[in-house]
Amino acid sequence: MTTNIERAKQMRNDFMQGNGKGSEKDPLTRQTPSHRRVLSRQELKELYASNMIVQNIINIPAEDMTRNWFTLKMEDEDLKNAIMQKLRDLGAKEAFQDMRHFERLTGDGLISLGVTQSSPVELDKKIEYDKLKRLDYIHAFSGHKIEDMVTNKDVFSSAYGKVEHYKLPKTEGSDREKRVHESRLLHDQTRKLEDETKGQPLLEPLYDILTVMDTSLWSVGQILHDFTFKTYSSKDIEDMNQEQRRELGMLMDFMFRTEALAIIGEDESLTKQSTNVGGIKELLDYGWEMLSGATRMPKSVIKGQEAGTITGAQYDVMNYYSRIAAMQENEMKPQLEKLIRIVLWCEDEVGGRIDPESIDWEIQFNPLWEVDSKTDAEIRKIVAETDNIYIMNSVLMSDEVRDTRFGRYGLEETLAFSGDEAAQRRMAEEVYGKYKESRDEDG
Structure with missing residues (x-):
């Protein structure tokens, strides 16, 4: 009969064996890298619910993408304010954060568009924009709420690979399949394998690394539990049977953990031992480096560093925010533009129906981060030294430097990053040029 100790040994024999990477006889040396782990809906739910590091990996990029939201650029201030208020009423910021959260966790994040139109709403038909009246809600x-997606499989079509319809589960009391046209949903999907309609959950390729990290946590816990222990030597031990040794061990373990005084015989000895932890830091760092590389998130961000603030040496964090800014532009911006176009087309929203193509408007995401005070001071010192060199060599005049650094548009305007530095520079140059012209006219 298998004892509890033997079962415990089997449970920790190979932490990767449950992923199908080895045989029962030789689980480690027969691992194959090609095996794919497919996580069920319940497994994804339990993995997310039971591991805070997993929650950080899923939640933090979604929060960073929407944390500072965006600014809508258009000439009509009243219209801009009306659109932004409508988005606040809809809870658009929270909905887009949830959509990205679901995309990372399950492979697909979606937002339903609940519209009212002058004609009957047919979910399987394309939205008729000239008949829209209101955008009532977004969810x-x-x-996991989608059973299947019908995509265009014609490689010679301009719409190749795009979703045409979504199949939803049958509603209670109905035996008819519900189909929804793609125009009635916003769909966020960034990881998809060819010939598969649904996206791949982020946790599937991370599963082995997360398992290693879970094992490292368990192992460190065991080391801490047994970091110091005592060794008791006595010649009487040899005459004891197994049951007597067990009882003595339990009694002495309790006494030596709770009492500061040990009473032993002349021929007995009691020594204190410590667990050797040499090299464990390198092993744990290796696990963190693998997890950081796989998620494309710095360790400090995964561990929950305060969002939006960095120091001068954190180039990896700068690169992370640069990547987030690119994701905003390439992945979230088209979805936001689609939502705003629908709001503009609605007859009863923001002052009447407006053709989005008839006006100039643009989404600009707000800066994601700022440097800390120490780094800010160091940057200012370097800039001041550079300016001094320019003045000494007659590249710039002192008045020009003063206007640039200490005028209305000073150094602090250059320390924020939005992902589009070229556009920021053009805007700053244009604004500063007009500001300087007005000063010249006044003076």
Whole structure:
């Protein structure tokens, strides 16, 4: 009969064996890198619910993408304010954060568009924009709510690979399949394998690394539990049977953990031992480096560093925010533009129906981060030294430097990063040029 100790040994024999990477006889040396782990809906739910590091990996990029939101650029201030107020009423910021959260967790994040139109709403038909009256609500949900997606498989079509219809589960009391036209949903999907309609959950390729990290946590816990222990030597031990040794061990373990005084015989000895932890830091760092590289998130961000603030040496964090800014531009911006176009087309929203193509408007995401005070001071010192060199060599005049650094548009305007530095520079140059012209006219 298998004892509890033997079962415990089997449970920790190979932490990767449950992923199908080895045989029972030789689990480690027969691992194959090609095996794919497919996580069920319940497994994804339990992995997310039971591990805070997993929650950080899923939640933090979604929060960073929407944390500072965006600014809508258009000439009509009243219209801009009306659109932004409508988005606040809809809870658009929270919905887009949830959509990205679901995309990372399940592979697909979606937002339903609840519209009212002058004609009957048919979900399987394309939205008729010239008949829209109101956008009543938006709801974020995961790909688990979708049974299937009908995509264009014609490689010679301009719409190749795009979703045409979504199949939803049958509603209670109905035996008919519900189909929804793609125009009635916003769909966020960034990881998809060819010939598969649904996206791949981020945790599937991370599963082995997360398992290693879970094992390292368990192992460190065991080391801490047994970091110091005592060794008791006595010649009487040899005459004891197994049951007597067990009882003595339990009694002495309790006494030596709770009492500061040990009473032993002349021929007995009691020594204190410590667990050797040499090299464990390198092993743990290796696990963190693998997790950081796989998630494309710095360790400090995964561990929950305060969002939006960095020091001068954190180039990895700067690169992370640069990547987030690119994701905003390439992945979230088209979805936001689609939502705003629908709001503009609605007859009863923001002052009447407006053709989005008839006006100039643009989404600009707000800066994601700022440097800390120490780094800010160091940057200012370097800039001051550079300016001094320019003045000494007659590249710039002192008045020009003073206007640039200490005028209305000073150094602090250059320390924020939005992902589009070229556009920021052009805007700053244009604004500063007009500001300087007005000063010249006044003076």
